[in-house]
Amino acid sequence: MSLRARLSETMRKKGGVRDHLTGFGLAVSYVAVLLSTVGGLGYARDEGFYYRAAQSYAGWFEQLFSNPSVAFGRQAVDAAWAANHEHPALVKSLFALSWKYLHQKWHVFAEEGTALRFGGMIFAGAALWLLYIWGTRARSRTAGLMAALLFALMPRVFYHSHLDCFDIPIATTWALCTYAYWRSLCQKSTWWAILTGIAFGLALDTKHNAWFLPMALLLHALLTQWRSIWSGLRIGDLRIPISLLAMAIIGPLTFFALWPWIWFDTIARLTAYVQFHLNHDYYNMVFFGVTYWRPPMPRGYAWVMTAATVPIVTLVLFGVGLWTSIRGWLGRLFARLRRATVPDPGSAGLLWLIGIAVAYAPWLSSNTPIFGGTKHWMTAYPFLCLFAGAGFDTVADRIRAVVRDRKKGMPDALVTAGLAAVVLSAPLAETAHSHPWGLSNYTPLVGGAPGAASLGLNRQFWGFTTGAVTDFLNKNMHHGDSVYIHDTAWDSWELLRRDGRLFAHVQGVTAPHAGSFALYHHEEHMEGVEYQIWQAYGTASPVYIGQYDGVPIIYVYERHRSGAR
């Protein structure tokens, strides 16, 4: 049996039905955890915008199912899909369908917000499934399982996994496309090549990060197949992987098919879409006590924020996994020099490394905005966790060997399980403790949330922490009172009310002076708003603070009340 055939056989055994059932179980379990914890999480600004867009799209889907000929007409498309057309449609379409059917029609979810968010949670679950399968196929079941769990137990990932936003979906579709490409290489499979093209189209239709995906895969193809490509070019033959061709052809077609907005005035609308993101506003973001609102942005931002927010042990295992891969590459290089062959179809490690490098690459430029915190390079995290899973496998291997020498009869599985429990304890504790303050959470590397506050790192953005003061507002506001909602988007506020998290008598207003209560979501550049509240209300003393580990995050003021409470 050839080496390729043996590898293919190994991959078939690892990654079969049993493993898919395990992956599915991981996905379902994670979604269940997300659903059970979603109630305390307020709605982020962008969720409100996508809520509005999803409502508009849902109307179009209804028309599509009842009167398709009208739905495909320009009038219907423009009317429904103009909403939030600065982002493509796939994920918002799922939000819309989930909201329409799981809330409105079938009443699976009592809350509109949860129905919307369910569309996003599915991607988070799917990411775990994918990581388990990929880690299992590329290394071992232990590596796959740890990759999935370490991803699930990143506090920032856990926060974003709850949302009806695009950041976890793009991390998932990016990884899916990369995985399909890898499978197509490993197995020379046209089927997987076609899936690569489709997955790329889904990624394109999820978020603009996908524009960088072809670079990553092309680079991988050039590095791993340069001999074949070069010899082909010499005889006028283009020998690039068929999956890349599929990406070039099927990807854009899928993207086009799933985004009705670009069915008409295609060039103009696509140009506007691209221009929007190439010329995006620079929102404010604080970093080491300095608020940045225009270039040059700090080049160290992405690295420092990753180090400060990803559990330390996950980063260390990533380092072990990466080093193990590098050692493997060096070994193969030496072997090749000695005319020996140690084939490595697919070069998974290199693909993961390129996936990370390309995801972080935009932040090598000081012109790249940093306002999104860690979410904008979250596409790197699945690969980071795949390395970490592989790193765990290496560490477990060494420890099992030592234990076998010293304690004969100790089952390997027990050692591995014990080690996994120890390794996962900190990520689990940090992630559980981070909820519902996901964006305020920092690892012990920077002293947790208090240490990050002392260092001048961002405490939150998006105004989602309103969810942490709803009980206070419900209890302390009376009929006739109103509250200034500050950074809460109006649609996000309304969603809290429609879901019943805010009682009907809790009315919102959009100017500090207009309310009898006021919220202030602390971000350094918004301090002026807090001072407006002080002056308007005649007090610098909040009546309540939503705090995380002693760090003030969201403050509530009440007019004409002073003195300590």
Added chain:
Amino acid sequence: MKTAWLAFSVPLLATSELVAHLFFAHRAPTPDQWAASKPAVQAAYRPGQAVVIAPYWAEPMARWKFGDQLMPLRDVARPDMTRYPEAIEVSAMGARSPELEGWPVRSETKAGPLAIRTRINPKPVTVTFDFTDHVDPQSADVRIERGSSGSACTHTDSAPLESGGLGGPPTYPAARFRCASEPNYVFVGATIIEDQDYRPRRCIWSHPPPGAEMVTRFRSVPLGNVVRGHTGMGWLHERDGTGPSFTIRVFVDGNEVGSTKHWDGDGWKAFEIPLGLAAHTTADVEFRAAGANHVCFEADSR
């Protein structure tokens, strides 16, 4: 075998991370601990002192639990620390306030995890008059001067409050000198802006109309040696550094004693004008603000 043993550093690190997480999660004082420290702060506090919190990010917790009595708006939005003879520093996690650097500690007590220190200003001053405290008809009058013509602005305690939200102007207070036939932002009154460090600064909003001077006259002011103060616009407004400048000229009994120019992007900018022969007299003091921009200043005589 060495590398095999090295592998044990991973579970060791994981355990250390867990312990460190638990430590840091409980390191900062809780709301109850802030509340419990209030009696000790009250016992140490004397009128005229400022309560200063270290680290600064914890200050909202103190404002919440100590209240306006110990941390009134006037002191929380202070122009700087120079006017205070003493300060009560409430310190969490061993932090020290940079504002009190060089201030000797007179006494220190503990209240749970918080340290409460009375610290002495090594260079105390006597403020004879705080202009920001006297933007009222008993002490001041306001007019707009365009060339040789002037129009008086009248004081009210019940003007409609206005606040612009993020990126907007500061709150237009209910108590202010309003100027007839002028836009709402043309008034004189005390408000709060944010400085270049996004710290609160209480100041006298004095936005002149285009081509005119906003003149605020304080009557019978007991003067010290200097008129000292700060100018600012609100940092979000001026941080691009591309807007116009403004000037404030200071007159004592009708004679100009000095001026200060504020360029867009200067932030919270200090000025000090010696009073010369007018020192230690009682006189009328005028601040004449000119320039088409957000104008806010605070001043005292000392």
